[in-house]
Amino acid sequence: DPDPQPIALDNEINDFVWSGLNSEYYWQADVPNLADTKNDVQNDYYTYLNSYNNPEDLFESLLFDYGHTDRFSWFIDDYDEQNASFRGVTDSFGFEFGLARVSSTSNDVIGYVTYVVPNSPAADANMKRGDVFNVFNGTTLTLDNYRVVNAYYTDNTISLGFATIQNGNVVSNNKNETLNVREVIENPVHYYDIITNGSGTKIGYLVYNGFKYTFHQELNDVFGDFKNQGIQELVLDLRYNGGGSVLTSAYLASMIYATPSSSSVFGKLIYNSKHSSDNSYYPFFNDGNIYNIDGFKTGEFLINRLNTLTKLYVIVSGDTASASEMIINGLRGQNLDVVLIGETTYGKNVGSYTVYDSPDFSSNNVNPNHTNAMQPITFQIFNAKDQSDYTQGFTPQHEVIEYVSEMKQFGDLQEPLLKAALDVISGQTPRIQDTKSLKLETELLTTSFAKRQFSKEMYQLEDEIR
Numbered sequence: 001d002p003d004p005q006p007i008a009l010d011n012e013i014n015d016f017v018w019s020g021l022n023s024e025y026y027w028q029a030d031v032p033n034l035a036d037t038k039n040d041v042q043n044d045y046y047t048y049l050n051s052y053n054n055p056e057d058l059f060e061s062l063l064f065d066y067g068h069t070d071r072f073s074w075f076i077d078d079y080d081e082q083n084a085s086f087r088g089v090t091d092s093f094g095f096e097f098g099l100a101r102v103s104s105t106s107n108d109v110i111g112y113v114t115y116v117v118p119n120s121p122a123a124d125a126n127m128k129r130g131d132v133f134n135v136f137n138g139t140t141l142t143l144d145n146y147r148v149v150n151a152y153y154t155d156n157t158i159s160l161g162f163a164t165i166q167n168g169n170v171v172s173n174n175k176n177e178t179l180n181v182r183e184v185i186e187n188p189v190h191y192y193d194i195i196t197n198g199s200g201t202k203i204g205y206l207v208y209n210g211f212k213y214t215f216h217q218e219l220n221d222v223f224g225d226f227k228n229q230g231i232q233e234l235v236l237d238l239r240y241n242g243g244g245s246v247l248t249s250a251y252l253a254s255m256i257y258a259t260p261s262s263s264s265v266f267g268k269l270i271y272n273s274k275h276s277s278d279n280s281y282y283p284f285f286n287d288g289n290i291y292n293i294d295g296f297k298t299g300e301f302l303i304n305r306l307n308t309l310t311k312l313y314v315i316v317s318g319d320t321a322s323a324s325e326m327i328i329n330g331l332r333g334q335n336l337d338v339v340l341i342g343e344t345t346y347g348k349n350v351g352s353y354t355v356y357d358s359p360d361f362s363s364n365n366v367n368p369n370h371t372n373a374m375q376p377i378t379f380q381i382f383n384a385k386d387q388s389d390y391t392q393g394f395t396p397q398h399e400v401i402e403y404v405s406e407m408k409q410f411g412d413l414q415e416p417l418l419k420a421a422l423d424v425i426s427g428q429t430p431r432i433q434d435t436k437s438l439k440l441e442t443e444l445l446t447t448s449f450a451k452r453q454f455s456k457e458m459y460q461l462e463d464e465i466r
Contacts, residue, residue: 004043006042006043007042007043007046007047007050008046009046009049009050010049010050011049011050011053011055012367012369013055013357013370013372014049014050014052014055014058015049016055016357016367016372017055017058017059017062017075017374018034018038018039018045018049018058018062019039020355020357020361020374020376021034021059021062021355021374021376022034022036022038022039023274023361024272024275024353024355024361024376024378025062025064025073025272025376025377025378026271026272026350026376026377026378026379026380027063027064027069027070027272027377028272028274029272029273030064031062031063031064033048033061033062034062055075055372056075059073059075059374060075063376070377072348072350072352072377072456073352073374073375073376073377074374074375075372075374075375076354076371076372076373076374076375077371077372078371079354079356079363079371079372079373080371082354082373082375083295083354086212086213086244086245086295086457086459087212087213087214087291087293087294087295088185088186088187088188088210088212088214088215088293089183089184089185089293090183090184090186091181091182091183091184092117092120092121092181092182092183092184092186093120093121093122093152093158093179093181094116094117094119094120094121094122094123094179094184094186095113095114095115095116095117095120095122095127095448096113096114096115096240096447096448096449097111097112097113097114097133097152097447097448098111098112098114098404098444098445098446098447098448099111099141099146099149099444099445099446099447100112100404100443100444100445101143101443101445102168102170103168103443104443107142107143107144108134108141108142108170109134109141109142109143109146109445110132110133110134110141110163110165110170110404111132111133111134111136111141111149111160112130112131112132112133112404112407113127113128113129113130113131113132113133114129114240114447114448115129115190115207115209115240115410116128116129117184117186118187119184119185120182120184120186121179121180121181121182121184122179125177125179127177128409129407129409129410130404130407130408130409131162132162132163132164132165132170132404133160133161133162133163134161134162134163134170134172135159135160135161135163135172135176136148136149136151136152136158136159136160136161137151137155137158137159138159140161146445152448155181156180156181157178157179157180157181158178158179159176159177159178159179160176160177160178160179161175161176162175162176162177165404165405185293186209186210186212187212187215187218188208188209188210188211188212188215188219188241188244189206189208189215189218189219189222190207190208190209190410191205191206191207191410191411192204192205192206192207192222192225193205193411194225194226194229194231195411195413195422197422197425197426198426199426201232201233201425201426202229202230202231202232202233203231203232203233203234203235203422203425204226204229204231204233204234204235204306205234205235205237205411205418206222206234206235206236206237207237207240207410208236208237208238208241208252209240209241210241210242210243210244211241211243211244211245211246211248211249211252211323211324212244212245212248213244213245213247213248213291213295213461214291214292214293214295216248216251216288216289216290216291216301217290217301219248219251219252219255220251220255220288220301220303220304221304223255223303223304223305223306224304226304226306227304227305227306230308231306231308232308233309233311233313233425234256234306234309234312234313235313235314235315235418235421235422235425236256236312236313236314236315236327237314237315237410237417237418238314238315238316238320238324238327239315239316239317239319239320239342239402239417240317240319240449241319241320241321241323241324242319242320242321242322242324242346242449242456242457243321243322243323243324243325243326243348243456243457243458244322244323244457244458244459245323245459245460245461246267246269246282246323246326246351246381246458246459246460246464247282247288247289247460247461247464248323249266249267249282249323249324249326249327249330249458250266250267250282250283250284250285250330251285251288251303252327253266253284253327253330253331254266254284254285254286254288254303254305255303255304255305255306256305256306256309256312256327256331256336257284257305257309257331257334257336258305258306258307258308258309258310259307260283260284260334262283263283264283264284264334264384265281265282265283265333265383265384266281266282266283266284266330266331266333266334266383266384267281267282267326267329267330267381267382267383268280268281268282268381268382268383268384268386269281269282269351269379269380269381269460270379270380270381270382271378271379272378275378285303286302286303286305287300287301287302287303288300288301288303309336310336310337311336311337311338311339312331312336312337312338312339313339313341313421313424313425314327314328314338314339314340314341315341315342315417315418315421316328316340316341316342316343316344316345316394316396317342317343317345317402318343318344318345318346318393318447319346319447319449319450319456320342320345320346321345321346321347321348321456321458322346322348322351322456322457322458323351323457323458324345325345325346325347325348325349325390325393325394326381326458328340328345328394329349329381329383329387329388329390329394330383330384332383332385332387333383333384333385333387334383334384339397339398339424340394340395340396340397340398341396341397341398341400341417341420341421341424341430342396342398342399342400342401342402342417343396343399343400343401343402344392344393344394344395344396345390345393345394346393346456347390347391347392347393347394348391348456348458349380349381349388349389349390349391350377350379350380350381350458351377351378351379351380351381351457351458351459351460352375352376352377352378352379352457352458352459352460353375353378353459353460353461353462354373354374354375354459354462355373355374355375355376355378356373357370357372357373362462363462375457375459379460381458398420398424398430400416400417400420400430402416402417403416
C-alpha cells in the first residue's frame with residue numbers, strides 16, 4: 001500500500017495542550033487520551049487533535065473527572081494577565097461581595113460587600129464592608145436574574161444601587177454608584193491589630209486575603225510588630241483567602257511556628273510519576289526572598305518568628321482554600337493545635353504551576369504566535385505526617401456563620417467571627433447563633449471569589465520548579 005497522505009495539523013495550540021498535559025498533568029496516568037502511545041501515529045494523532053476546533057475544549061476533555069476530582073485546572077487566554085494577577089495586580093473595581101437570598105420565603109436577592117481594597121474605585125466611592133446593594137446595572141436583583149452580576153467579571157463599568165435592611169426588609173436608600181475598572185494593586189495584608197482581653201492577654205489579629213509573593217515584606221513587618229509587642233495568642237483571619245503562592249504559605253508558617261528544627265517539614269509536593277524525581281519539600285525558613293511588584297527578586301529578609309505560640313486560631317469560610325488550607329494542614333503536621341472558627345473550608349489539596357508552549361514548558365523560548373498557557377494541577381501536597389485527606393474541607397471546631405445583618409468592620413470586637421475567637425481564647429463557649437433573631441435570615445447563593453479564575457490557587461513560582 002502506498003503511504004497515506006500526511007494529515008496537516010489545523011491548530012498548533014492543540015498539540016501544545018496535549019503535549020503539556022501528557023508531560024505535566026498530575027492525573028496523566030488516569031486519562032486514557034493522555035497515554036504516551038496516543039501520538040505514536042502522526043496521522044491518527046493529528047486527526048484526533050483536529051476534531052477539536054477550540055483548544056480550550058480539548059483541554060477540558062483531557063481533565064480527569066472534570067468538575068469533580070479536578071475542579072481546579074484551567075486554560076489561560078493571556079499568561080501576562082494571569083502573572084500580573086499572581087503578583088496582586090489586576091484590572092478591578094476593588095471590592096469583593098457575597099450574594100444572598102433575603103429569606104427562605106422571599107425571591108429578593110441582595111449583594112453585600114465583604115471587603116474593599118484601599119486606593120481602588122470602590123474605595124474612592126466610599127464603599128465599605130457591610131454595604132448592601134439590591135440593584136445591579138439597573139436590575140433589581142431576584143432569584144431569577146441575579147446572574148446579571150456576572151458582568152462584574154467582564155464589564156469595564158458597573159452601577160450599583162444601595163439599600164438598607166429594616167426589620168427584615170430590603171429598603172432602597174437612593175444611593176447609587178457607578179464604578180469604572182482600573183488597575184488595582186492589592187496588598188493582601190488587609191488589616192491587623194493587637195487586642196488585649198479582660199485578663200490582660202495580648203492577642204494579635206491579622207486579616208490576610210491572599211498569598212501574594214510580592215508582599216512578603218509587608219507580611220513580615222506585621223509579625224515584627226506582633227513580636228515587639230509580645231503577643232501571646234494569634235488569630236489569623238483567612239475567611240477571604242483563596243490561596244496563592246506555596247512559598248508565601250511556607251513563609252507565613254515559618255513566622256507562626258515557634259520550634260522548627262532544620263529538618264522540620266512544612267509541606268511535601270508530590271508530582272506525577274514522570275516527574276517523581278522532582279518530589280520535594282518545603283521547610284520552615286529562617287529567611288525569605290523579597291520580590292517587587294513586577295515579580296523580580298530584589299532582596300532578602302530575616303523571618304520574624306513568633307516563638308511563644310502553642311496554638312493558632314484561624315477564622316475560615318467556604319472561600320478559604322489551597323495555600324490557606326496548607327497552613328492548617330502543615331502546622332497540624334507539626335502538632336501545633338490549630339483551632340478553626342467559622343465554616344467548613346473549600347477542600348483543595350493540590351496545586352499547579354503555569355505550563356507554557358515552549359520546549360520544556362517553561363516561560364523560556366515560549367512560542368511567540370499566541371498568549372495561551374495552562375494551569376493544570378501538577379502536584380498534591382502532604383504534611384510531615386503524610387496527611388492530605390481534606391478534599392471535603394476542614395470542619396471548624398466552632399461553627400459561626402457570617403450573616404449580613406451582623407456584619408461589622410474588621411477588628412470590631414463584636415464582629416461575630418472575631419468575637420467567637422476571642423471567646424474561645426478566654427475559655428468561654430462562643431454563643432450559639434439564633435438565626436431566628438437575625439432580622440435577615442439570609443441564604444448565601446455565591447460569592448465573588450466563587451466564580452473568579454485564579455481565586456482558589458496554590459502555585460509554585462517558576463524559579464522553584466525543577
